[in-house]
Amino acid sequence: MAPAGEALPQPVALAAALALLRGTLSLAELLIHRFRSAGWLARHGTFTALAWLPLAALGLSLLMGDGAGGAASHLGIVLLWCLDGLLGSSLGFYAQQRLLRLLPRDLFQELQDQLWLRAQGLEGAIALVLLGCSGWGAVAFSADRLANLAPAVISAMALGALALLLALALLRYRYFQLILAALEEHALQRRFPQVAKLAPGEISLVGSLLNQTDNPLVKRALVRSLQQFLRAAMAESSRPEPSRPEPSRPAPPDTAQSKTLDHSLACLALLERIDLPLTCEILAPRLLRLPPPLQLAGLAAMTRAQQQRYRRVARDASSSPPAPGPLDDSSFRGRTVAALMTPIASPEVFAAALRYQLHGEGGARILQGAGQGVDQSSVNLALYLQPDRPPAVRAVAASFILNQARNTDALPGILAAAQGLRPQAEQQLRQMLTHVALEERQAASQALLDLADLTPFQAQVSRLLEDSANAVCQPAFQAIAQTRCRRLYPQLLKALQSPHTEQLARETLLSLGQDAIAVLQRCTQHPGVSLPTKMTCWKLMAALPGPRSHLALAEDVMHQTGAARHLLLKLMVSLAQGSAGIGEHLSQWESLGQLIREELWLLGHLYAALTDLSPSQLPGGTATQLAEALRQQQRDVGERLLLLLQLRHPDAGLARVALLLHNPATLEIGLSQLGQVVEPTLRHLIIAVFDASSARQKRLALADWADGASLPPAERLQKMLSLHLALEPWPLACAYELALEQKVPLSDEALLQGIHHDDAAVRGAVQAYLNRMSPALVEALLLGAGANEC
Structure with a gap:
């Protein structure tokens, strides 16, 4: 080794510099891998994740400044290499594919192929050419200044970072223009009948896509379209009813009104996924003039918004009560919802308005007045349980009473009033669940979604799962998934073997998540279960996320023989081939x-x-x-x-x-x-x-x-x-x-x-x-x- 204070020989200095460069590049490779595996694109979006690197490069270049010496040049080269390797090769291509996947091609089929080609060409030019060549171009620009490399590299790095930020801004702007063109020109006007037929998961996917963009232009386009549809629906509902035709000649359906209603409901569902409070603010002043289907959808949305609001306050015990707003009970219920609770209103709208009242602050006041009799202006809740009331109204009142009766955090007066009405509410709901009339069973089944506990109605719910009417059995399945009533899980397995309820049982078991693994394993390990039913259970277990479901499949292999083991092994092999993590986990199975x-x-x-x-x-x-x-x-x-x-x-x-x-x-x-x-x-x-x-x-x-x-x-x-x-x-x-x-x-x-x-x-x-x-x-x-x- 050379003595202290003496310069190293030139070969040794060169080797030391190369070793330092190689070590720094290895560290940069590790950071790149960490950045890619951290899920930044999934959490923060494509544009936000890509913008961090040029911002970091720009900040470092400004901090280093001129005259920093060889260390600055070394660090600048490493940063440019990181930028080129991360954006130009791996992350740039992944970001391009993610941008293309975010736009569902089947939803916007009217877009011309030329528009798609222009968008893809723009992404390719920016994400691959500009991002990949910016670092090497900066190095080539400063190649003639090797004698004083540090300032040139720092300046080139700053210019490259600014160019990259401008490119990302341009790409983001064009990307939003593409979404707006699809929404305004085609999707909202022509494709919303298709959107109305989407499954809830697909509507949620489209809503999450637009919510991730967080662009006010997208929301403004949806709000403008929703207001247009609502105005058309109010105009249709305000027209005088035509004279009734003869009984032998039924009236033809109004296709224009039906189309406007479908567009409004679909647009309302999509906007609700993006911004629920904004949707309620749009619906509140127009609620009285809307047709009954839109009134029902609007009241359901406002009820969900109110429940989320009070649930958010209940989670944060130290927070102050919610500030009064257009949806506050004292302002909105007195002016709008109470106006809907008239004798001429349809029973469904009346029940929906009552449900909104009961789930707000007014519900506690009504129940307290019913139990103590001190507030004569309040409506006695027991009146809604009378047999002369519509089934939907009786079901809503009974479910609210049962929930309040088991709410130990309620005020003593409210709890006493609810427990006093509890026997009557339970008897009423049991009678409705087993009633011969379809309307009674349907209303009671919908009320199960508001209950927090299904234990008192196990026998009735088990019968509802076998009901031939889909409008009756579907809410029962949803209520089981919502309340996680374990005593009814065996009924889901029984429904899984029926062709009529197989799809509903499958969706319910998937929504249960990890709780469904034990009941599915019990079914697959039972000797009397047929092989097709076992295969259905295994596919459901495979669809559940997490290593626990894969371990359950592995345990089932030990209990199966012959054709059952063969089919299960094929399913596990397909899982291992589809995911490297699952394959590695199963390969280490003891x-x-x-x-x-x-x-x-x-x-x-x-x-x-x-x-x-x-x-x-x-x-x-x-x-x-x-x-x-x-x-x-x-x-x-x-x-x-x-x-x-x-x-x-x-x-x-x-x-x-x-x-x-x-x-x-x-x-x-x-x-x-x-x-x-x-x-x-x-x-x-x-x-x-x-x-x-x-x-x-x-x-x-x-x-x-x-x-x-x-x-x-x-x-x-x-x-x-x-x-x-x-x-x-x-x-x-x-x-x-x-x-x-x-x-x-x-x-x-x-x-x-x-x-x-x-x-x-x-x-x-x-x-x-x-x-x-x-x-x-x-x-x-x-x-x-x-x-x-x-």
Whole structure:
């Protein structure tokens, strides 16, 4: 080493500078990877995430300034390399793809292809060319000033950062113009009937897209369109009703009014996803002049806004009460909602207005007046439970009373009043839930969505899940998902097996999230559940996020055999191929090696049965059928073994190897590739399973995993039937038929297991064996089986 104070030799200084540069670049690569994996694009949006880097580069360039020396040049080069590598190659391309995915092409089909091509060309030019070449252009610009590199690099870095910010601003502006063009010219005017048919998740996706942009122009366009539709709807509702036609000639539907109403409802649903308070402010002054469907939608939106407002205040105990606004109970209810509660109003609108009142501050005052009788101006809530009231009104009042009766935080007077009316409300709601009239059941089912506890109505809700009317059973499913009533989870599994309620049960179980895993596992591990139902449960578990659902699938593999295990393994392999994280998690599963050993053990027994029970040794056609059935199961076990290996080595490309192994022309290539992947302890066993050797040679290779010694046919049959849990129905039925043909005595355990088998062919073969070999034993076995079941 050189003494202190002396300059290092030129080669050593150059090596030190290169080492420092390489170390800094490695650190920059780590930071880039961290930036990409941190989910900034998902949390902050594309433009905000991309704008941080040029801002950081601009700030550092200003801090370093002129005359900073070689350290500034070194840092400037590193920052430019980070900017070029992050934006020009990886993040720029990802941002471009994200921008294209944010605009649903099927929703804006009227946009011309030229507009799409211009937008894509603009994104490509800015995101790939400008961002990728800005750093190298800055370095090339300062190449002639190598003697004084630091100021030039700093200046070039600052200019590049400013150019990048301008490019992002231009891209953001053009992106918003594209959205506005789609919304104003086509989507709101022509495509809203399609938007009205979207599922809630799809409407939420479109709403979240527009909400992420946080652009006032988008909201202004939606507000302008909503106001236009509302004015048209108010004009339609204010027209005098035409004279009624003759009963024999029904009036044709007003297509223009229906179209305006559909547009208004769809626009209202979309704007509500973006800004719920703004939607309520638009609807409040126009509510009295709107048609009943829009009044119902507006009251529902305002009720949700009011619930969110009080829930937000309840979460923050230290905050002050909400400030009065246009939706405050004292101002809005007295002027608008109370005006809707008239005898001429429709029962649905009256119930919706009452629901808005009860969920606000007025609900407590009404209930307190009903219980104490001190406020004569307040309406007695018990009057709404009378039989002469419409079903919707009675259901809303009953649900509010039941919620207040279990609210221990309420004032003593309000709690006493609610508990006094609770028996009447429970009886009223029970009668409505089991009523013959569809209107009664529908109103009571909608009221379940306002209840916080479904325990008192378990029997009634179970019947609602089987109701033939979709308007009755759908709110019941939603109420179970909302209240998380665990006692009703088994009813969801029962509904999952019905074609009428299968889709609703699937959506409800998915909305339960991690709580549904236990009940789905209980269904899949039950012996009496059919394979299609099990497959539906497994797909639902696979759709649930988080490692807990994947671990539950892995546990289910241990409890399944035959075709059920095969289907489940295929589902798990598809999950592992779709996500690298899931594949890595499943590859570290501890029981994976045990399952591979179980399949090898079963293969050893199958090869032993093929050699000891060959058709050449046993006359008759039953032995031939058994051999064909055993070969078919041997192929199935081999496929399951390949699936397990794919789970253990998710990145080895074993799916392609499986295709090579199925073709005799490429078998050797597949075996060589398979031998490179499998661990050495199992390599010779796996290769022996898939090579072209005979069953006897395969049996000798697997002698350590099964009984390698040859047995007489009778003993081999008895030993094979002791593996009834591992055998598929076809070879098991053939084994019982061969035992009958060869007059092989079977144990009582083997006969009882065959009598109780799920497959009809196996039970028929055992029945034929008993009828021939011991008719007197049939009655005793059946009586014993019946006693065991009891």
